Amino acid sequence: MYNSFLVNAFIVDYPLDKKATRASVSLRRSGPPRRNKQQHHAPVEASALIEMQNNPAYTQQHDQPTQLLALYKKLSSHRSAHVFRKAVKDEEAPGYSDRIRFKMDLGLLRRLIVSSQVVSYHDFHKYAGLIAHNCVKFNGRESDYGMLAREFEQAADEMVRHAVLTTSAQQQGGANNNVSQDRGAANVGAQETSVDNADAEMVQV
Secondary structure: OOOHHHHHHHHHHOOOOHHHHHOOOOOOOOOOOOOOHHHOOOOOOHHHHHHHHOOHHHHOOOOOOHHHHHHHHHHHOOOOOHHHOOOOOOOOOOOHHHHOOOOOOHHHHHHHHHOOOOOOHHHHHHHHHHHHHHHHHHHOOOOHHHHHHHHHHHHHHHHHHHHHHHHHHHHHHHHHHHHHHHHHHHHHHHHHHHHHHHHHHHHHO
């Protein structure tokens, strides 16, 4: 399902900075979309997306781009991503610049990650959604490119959701380990105190 409500929620953060906006990016018309059923991603339920958005790991800022670049690499390798990797020129798609105000593609998304303008899964998800939104707006929902964009968005939803859940689980596991270590240290301290008390009682006797 094309998650237009997510795109509408994201649009308030645009536009990008001038340097990024000048990198004219959009859908590349490079022939009919290639279709491969082996990599199909089922739509993520709206409730699952809302739950993901409420997860602290979704909006947590990353000090290093490692995890976001790994997510980018995974998404850009999806079979629906090949037409979204580079900018579309108006010569290839006449009228594109007039209809699409906030342009986005995977190449620009990567540059935003490297330049620390995209620092969270929320940021990544927002711009991936914009790629699909622009494509559907320009080409039509039921066009070949529109259907490819919807597949791309479904893949992005699932990949971001998986990354958020994985990060959240790792953080929770780390917190549990810290609690266990603190409890272990407390137990050792209690045992040492008991031994000291026992020694003191023996001395008094």
